[in-house]
Amino acid sequence: MNSTVIVVGSGPTGLLLAGDLATAGVPVTLVEKRPHEISNLSRAFVLHARTLEQLDARALADGLEALGQRLDKLRLFGHLTIDLDDLPSRFNHLLVLPQYEVEKALERRAVEAGVDFRYETEVTGLSQDGNGVTVEVRGADGSAESLRAEYVVGADGMRSAVRDAIGLPFPGHSVIRSVVLADVRLAEQPETLLTVNAVGDAFAFIAPFGDGYHRVIAWNRARDVPDSEPLDLDEIKEVTRLALGRDFGMHDARWMSRFHSDERQAPAYRVGRVFLAGDAAHVHTPAGGQGMNTGLQDAANLSWKLAQVTGGHAGPELLDTYQVERHPIGRSVLRSSGGIVRLAMAKRPWELALRATVTTVLDHVTPARRRMLGRLTGIGYTYAAPRGSHPLTGTRVPDVALADGGRLYEALRGGRFVLITPEGYDDRGAHKGRLTVERWASGRRTTVLVRPDGYVGWAAEGATPRQIEAALTAHVG
Ligand SMILES: Cc1cc2nc3c(=O)[nH]c(=O)nc-3n(C[C@H](O)[C@H](O)[C@H](O)COP(=O)(O)OP(=O)(O)OC[C@H]3O[C@@H](n4cnc5c(N)ncnc54)[C@H](O)[C@@H]3O)c2cc1C
Numbered sequence: 405m406n407s408t409v410i411v412v413g414s415g416p417t418g419l420l421l422a423g424d425l426a427t428a429g430v431p432v433t434l435v436e437k438r439p440h441e442i443s444n445l446s447r448a449f450v451l452h453a454r455t456l457e458q459l460d461a462r463a464l465a466d467g468l469e470a471l472g473q474r475l476d477k478l479r480l481f482g483h484l485t486i487d488l489d490d491l492p493s494r495f496n497h498l499l500v501l502p503q504y505e506v507e508k509a510l511e512r513r514a515v516e517a518g519v520d521f522r523y524e525t526e527v528t529g530l531s532q533d534g535n536g537v538t539v540e541v542r543g544a545d546g547s548a549e550s551l552r553a554e555y556v557v558g559a560d561g562m563r564s565a566v567r568d569a570i571g572l573p574f575p576g577h578s579v580i581r582s583v584v585l586a587d588v589r590l591a592e593q594p595e596t597l598l599t600v601n602a603v604g605d606a607f608a609f610i611a612p613f614g615d616g617y618h619r620v621i622a623w624n625r626a627r628d629v630p631d632s633e634p635l636d637l638d639e640i641k642e643v644t645r646l647a648l649g650r651d652f653g654m655h656d657a658r659w660m661s662r663f664h665s666d667e668r669q670a671p672a673y674r675v676g677r678v679f680l681a682g683d684a685a686h687v688h689t690p691a692g693g694q695g696m697n698t699g700l701q702d703a704a705n706l707s708w709k710l711a712q713v714t715g716g717h718a719g720p721e722l723l724d725t726y727q728v729e730r731h732p733i734g735r736s737v738l739r740s741s742g743g744i745v746r747l748a749m750a751k752r753p754w755e756l757a758l759r760a761t762v763t764t765v766l767d768h769v770t771p772a773r774r775r776m777l778g779r780l781t782g783i784g785y786t787y788a789a790p791r792g793s794h795p796l797t798g799t800r801v802p803d804v805a806l807a808d809g810g811r812l813y814e815a816l817r818g819g820r821f822v823l824i825t826p827e828g829y830d831d832r833g834a835h836k837g838r839l840t841v842e843r844w845a846s847g848r849r850t851t852v853l854v855r856p857d858g859y860v861g862w863a864a865e866g867a868t869p870r871q872i873e874a875a876l877t878a879h880v881g
Contacts, residue, residue, distance in 0.1 A: 407433040407520060408714045410539055410553040412527050412566050414438070416448075416503065417682030417699035418559035419510035423462070424707030426517035428819045430714050433551065434519050435541060437526035448503040449611060449619055450693030454782025456495035457803065458704045461816040461858055464509045465495070472501030473614050475597050484763045486773060493783050494803045494813070500597065502613050503696055530556060530569045530678065537677050554714055557679045557706065559699070562666070564684035570675040576668030579689050579742055582633070583623045586640045586660045590618050591653025599648060602748050606646035617658060620644060621690065625749060635662045665689040667738050673702075673727045681706060686734040691744040692780055694737045701782060702730050708819060708856035717838065717881025729787040740779050787859055794850075794863035801854050807843035812854065815840050821861070821880050822854040829872055835880045853879055 411422040414436035425432040451459075451468065459465040475498040478486040488497050515521070524544035531538050539551045558566025567574060590610075599610040605625040612618050622643035637660065641651040669686040673679060682699030706726050712718035750759040765772050778784015789797035803813045806824070815822045822840045823829060826849050829841050851867040852860055853875055862875040 407431040407551075408554050409433075409710055410435060410537070410551055410556045412436075412539075412556065412558050413560035413564075413682075413684070414507075414511070414521070414523075415559060415561060415682060415699070416506055416510060416696050417684075417703045418557070419507060419514050420458075420462075420700050421557055421559060421681060421703035421707050422519045423510055423514035423517050424703065424819055425711055426514060426519045428708070428711035428715070430711050432519050433522060433553070434514065435522045435525045435527055435539070435551070438523065439544075440521070440523040443504060448506075448690075448693060448696035449500055449613065450697075451499040451501055451506065452693070452697045452781040453491055453493040453495040453497075454785070454800070455697045455700050456499060457493060457783070457800075457813060457858060458700060459506075459509075460494070460803070460813040461704075461856075462513065463817050464513065468501055468505060468509055469495075469499060471505050471614065472499040473597060473612060474498070475500055478598075484767055486766065486777065488777070488781075491777060491781060491783065492802060493781070494811075498693075498781075500611050500614070502615075506696070527560065527565045527569075530566065532556075532676050532678060555677050555679070555710055557681055557710075558684045559681045559703070561683045562668075562687050564680065566678060567670055567680055567684050570678050572670045572672060572675065572680070574668045574670055576666055576687075576738075578664050579667050580623060580745060581664040582627055582629050582631075582662060583621060583665060584635055584640050584643065584660070584662050585622075586620045586637060586654070586657045587613070587617045588620055588637070588640075588654040588658075589616060589656045591655065592650075594652060601647050603647050605751070606643050607749060608644040608647035610644075610648070610652070618652075618654075620654065622647065623749075625751075629662075631662050631664055633662060635660050667742050669731075669734050669738055673731055673734075674723065679706060679723075679726065685730075686738060688738045688741040689745045690741075691748065692737075692741045694741050694780075697782060698734065698737050701733070704857045705730050711819065712881060715881075725787075733785055736779065736785075740776075794860075794865075796850070796852060796860045796863040799860050801852065801858055801860055805845035807845050809845075810842075812842075813858070815842055816854065816856060816858060819856045821856060823851070823872070823876070824854065825851045825867075825872070829869065831873075831876060835876060839876065839880050855879075 408430050409432045411418045411434045422432050422434040456465045476488050525541045528542050529540040536554050537556045541549050558564050608622040610618050610620050622640050624643045637657050644651045667688050673685050681702040709722050747759045750756045787798040803811050820840050824842045828843050851864050853862040855861040861879045
């Protein structure tokens with residue numbers, strides 16, 4: 405074996421996953437077809453609360469928060485304003501930050517953890533047997549080579565070669581076509597951090613990167629041309645004026661692009677020893693800023709499971725839970741991001757009536773608003789729990805205070821399970837390096853075993869040491 409796991413693709417998904425595995429001591433090779441450079445032409449630019457919590461569990465959130473701009477309110481469908489203040493998270497806001505800053509931070513961490521990076525190396529095919537996977541790669545000079553690993557993760561984006569190699573389709577369709585994007589400087593600053601509106605066939609969105617440039621996304625539904633159609637700033641200005649009333653004197657575009665957006669999801673996230681994560685597994689419209697965030701959550705869900713199984717601490721059936729937990733969430737994200745686009749661009753009378761109803765419900769019905777925000781920010785998702793388990797099983801654990809003065813997401817750093825008990829527990833070093841034992845600061849009576857990805861793996865009221873020991877053996881191994 406060259407390494408235990410090969411991760412294909414050094415986008416945000418692959419970088420987080422490879423960094424986690426190396427931190428857990430799993431030998432990992434990251435194969436990337438591009439040369440070693442992180443483009444400053446960012447696609448994603450929003451980090452949601454659950455992603456920030458995952459980054460906090462890797463000691464990266466504070467550094468990224470210092471680079472980005474917080475958004476405390478969301479404006480939807482023209483006039484609906486949603487306050488993020490009461491989001492039950494340490495990160496009760498959106499962070500506007502270019503994708504390349506996230507990639508830089510994740511890459512630094514992966515390098516420090518000892519990931520073996522192979523740039524300018526393109527995966528061209530793979531085959532698997534009962535013991536491992538052979539990955540065929542081609543170097544920049546055209547030389548071919550075979551790499552071998554126990555497991556492979558395809559985090560190689562929408563046109564995933566790994567997905568093709570394992571014979572999975574990518575069913576779905578194009579939702580929006582001929583959307584235009586520009587990163588520009590503005591002569592006049594908008595009044596709000598995020599500016600968004602739709603008028604008739606025109607939609608425009610402007611957000612600052614914090615480095616003097618703004619991202620403009622504009623769409624004129626009446627102009628349906630192929631992605632290859634030449635694009636100039638005047639076209640983007642014109643759609644922006646239609647949707648927002650003015651173009652803010654945009655100039656000096658450092659990047660312009662015309663793109664279409666698909667809604668697609670692989671029917672399975674795993675075939676044998678090969679997994680798919682991020683855009684390789686699901687793609688959707690940029691509405692709601694979900695793509696990178698969902699990919700990072702996929703990576704956080706899969707990495708600790710691969711570490712457990714390759715380390716011999718859990719059986720391979722643990723890996724089946726990746727599909728069970730993440731596939732329904734991918735489907736839900738597809739629906740919600742498509743729904744936002746359809747409602748934002750409502751035109752027919754019944755669409756406008758539906759939008760008015762949704763807006764009213766979100767404005768006045770607190771549980772509906774909470775549910776929508778839970779999905780958008782990722783903090784509302786819960787994983788399915790085995791029948792008969794404690795109601796907390798599978799739920800996200802918030803950043804609770806611990807008796808030693810620390811916080812849960814600090815205790816999660818290092819990729820360990822965290823056992824939080826009312827009175828403490830001595831595991832006599834049985835799970836050294838893989839378990840941190842803490843006590844509640846609040847005097848709660850529940851004992852909770854938190855998985856490395858911040859979800860409850862097991863919980864019990866008034867647990868005895870024997871019950872705790874059995875749970876640790878079952879989950880931590
Ligand atoms: C305009 C726009 C705006 C967006 N805004 C947001 C947003 O605000 N929030 C958000 O969360 N998401 C957003 N997204 C989506 C987001 O950019 C993607 O979901 C994210 O980049 C996916 O990350 P990934 O790591 O899964 O894949 P990618 O970033 O696509 O990375 C895949 C990597 O694999 C490499 N690769 C591909 N094939 C091979 C091969 N055969 N061999 C080796 N390497 C290979 C590629 O070179 C690439 O580096 C937006 C997208 C667009 C287009």
